[in-house]
Amino acid sequence: MSTESPESTVQSSADEHSQSYLSALRSWVGLTKDQNNLVGMLFVLPNVIVFSGFMLLPVLYAFYLSFMEWNLFLGEGTYVGLENxxxxxxxxxxxxxxxxxxxxxxxxxxxxxxxxxxxxxxxxxxxxxxxxxxxxxxxxxxxxxxxxxxxxxxxxxxxxxxxxxxxxxxxxxxxxxxxxxxxxxxxxxxxxxxxxxxxxxxxxxxxxxxxxxxxxxxxxxxxxxxxxxxxxxxxxxxxxxxxxxxxxxxxxxxxxxxxxxxxxxxxxxxxxxxxxxxxxxxxxxxxxxxxxxxxxxxxxxxxxxxxxxxxxxxxxxxxxxxxxxxxxxxxxxx
Incomplete structure (x- = not known):
């Protein structure tokens, strides 16, 4: 006969969900079970954020501008598709x-x-x-x-x-x-x-x-x-x-x-x-x-x-x- 309390059952279920979420995160970033680089990923995260803010986003914005006839002074443009x-x-x-x-x-x-x-x-x-x-x-x-x-x-x-x-x-x-x-x-x-x-x-x-x-x-x-x-x-x-x-x-x-x-x-x-x-x-x-x-x-x-x-x-x-x-x-x- 099981002696587990309802509280321990809930805690065990929460731990299982946490492990599943962590496994999914590891799979998404390309880590295997033998790798424990989560701390390293956290150290890299500030650099990723800076790179995204100062390099990746401007590049994506420039790609958007390549389909526009853009007026710098007005800060607006007209969509022209592949015309450029x-x-x-x-x-x-x-x-x-x-x-x-x-x-x-x-x-x-x-x-x-x-x-x-x-x-x-x-x-x-x-x-x-x-x-x-x-x-x-x-x-x-x-x-x-x-x-x-x-x-x-x-x-x-x-x-x-x-x-x-x-x-x-x-x-x-x-x-x-x-x-x-x-x-x-x-x-x-x-x-x-x-x-x-x-x-x-x-x-x-x-x-x-x-x-x-x-x-x-x-x-x-x-x-x-x-x-x-x-x-x-x-x-x-x-x-x-x-x-x-x-x-x-x-x-x-x-x-x-x-x-x-x-x-x-x-x-x-x-x-x-x-x-x-x-x-x-x-x-x-x-x-x-x-x-x-x-x-x-x-x-x-x-x-x-x-x-x-x-x-x-x-x-x-x-x-x-x-x-x-x-x-x-x-x-x-x-």
């Missing part, structure tokens, strides 16, 4: 004999995207492999290693606008670079020529990006087990084979991170492009983000600028996902 996206993408590049990629007057969005892609393709390989090469040189026991590391990292500490102003002075008609090239008859106003303005901008990005990637690769190189190099030397592996079969595979995770960050940074280039040439001459340095800035703050087309932002997000997401599929699926453990 259609306006941005029309005409398509393959229409009119690819004129949208050759002339900014045909479609400035596609022309700025072309500039951004050229910039990305030209900058990323030199940033990545330049950073790797410098990291391998400075990972050795050489005199003054700390000074060299600081010198290569110095451009990273400068703001993009400051770097652009410095290099604009260097590339000027009476600048230092032309002073060196003038005796050879190669002096040129690099920043004001539509043909050379974008390559000059790429030089600034390469100069500033190598130091950042150098630090990341230095961290990766110092985590490669020395035993792997010793085993390779005992097997008679040359320096190239040690790099090809030991160093490079162990840097796979680092390279994945470096490439993703480099792609995101290249597609979002803004500060140096605006400060170096203001998007000119003749839109030669107008990248996608510079165009978004011009549409929003100079022309007041906030709805169209928001639509451009989400098209850029989609492009960056696709490239980042492809990098993850290529590198992230085969992470290296050592």
């Amino acid at each position: 996206y259609v306006t941005i993408l029309t005409p398509l590049p393959w229409e009119n004999n690819w004129a949208a990629l050759r002339s900014p007057t045909a479609n400035l969005w596609w022309f700025s995207l072309r500039n951004t892609v050229i910039y990305t393709v030209g900058v990323i390989p030199l940033q990545v492999f330049g950073g790797l090469g410098v990291a391998m040189l400075l990972n050795k026991s050489i005199r003054g290693k700390g000074i060299y590391r600081a010198a290569y990292f110095m451009p990273v500490m400068l703001s993009g606008a400051a770097s652009a102003v410095i290099w604009r002075w260097l590339f000027a008609t009476d600048g230092v670079i032309n002073d060196l090239l003038r005796p050879l008859g190669l002096a040129h106003n690099w920043a004001t020529d539509p043909v050379t303005a974008l390559p000059s901008l790429m030089v600034i990005a390469i100069w500033g990006g190598i130091g950042f990637n150098m630090i990341l690769y230095l961290a990766g190189l110092q985590n490669v087990p020395e035993e792997l190099y010793e085993a390779a030397r005992l097997d008679g592996a040359t320096r190239w084979y040690r790099f090809r079969h030991v160093t490079w595979p162990c840097l796979r995770n680092t390279t994945f991170f470096v490439l993703v960050m480099a792609i995101i940074g290249a597609f979002q280039v803004f500060g140096i492009a605006l400060a170096f040439a203001g998007g000119g001459p003749y839109y030669a340095t107008t990248t996608v983000v510079v165009l978004i800035y011009e549409r929003a703050f100079n022309q007041g087309a906030f709805g169209e600028a928001a639509a451009m932002s989400f098209l850029l997000f989609l492009i960056i997401f696709v490239f980042s996902y492809l990098q993850y599929k290529h590198f992230g699926a085969n992470e290296v453990d050592y």
Whole structure:
């Protein structure tokens, strides 16, 4: 015969309901029975709230604006559906004999995207492999290693606008670079020529990006087990084979991170492009983000600028996902 009181029965039922609710909460946040990270989740909660309030909600609001013709001063707008996206993408590049990629007057969005892609393709390989090469040189026991590391990292500490102003002075008609090239008859106003303005901008990005990637690769190189190099030397592996079969595979995770960050940074280039040439001459340095800035703050087309932002997000997401599929699926453990 049961001796449980009605009060204990009610308490037991309440405990069972609490456990079921807790199990449902664990399942919702992805925790198993073997994990007890509820306290950790509570510590993370303030950061999640701040992220939601200052980043996620503005992003969602911008997505809402991308379907509006928005008036900033009145704080109101008219719903236009996909009209902003259609306006941005029309005409398509393959229409009119690819004129949208050759002339900014045909479609400035596609022309700025072309500039951004050229910039990305030209900058990323030199940033990545330049950073790797410098990291391998400075990972050795050489005199003054700390000074060299600081010198290569110095451009990273400068703001993009400051770097652009410095290099604009260097590339000027009476600048230092032309002073060196003038005796050879190669002096040129690099920043004001539509043909050379974008390559000059790429030089600034390469100069500033190598130091950042150098630090990341230095961290990766110092985590490669020395035993792997010793085993390779005992097997008679040359320096190239040690790099090809030991160093490079162990840097796979680092390279994945470096490439993703480099792609995101290249597609979002803004500060140096605006400060170096203001998007000119003749839109030669107008990248996608510079165009978004011009549409929003100079022309007041906030709805169209928001639509451009989400098209850029989609492009960056696709490239980042492809990098993850290529590198992230085969992470290296050592």
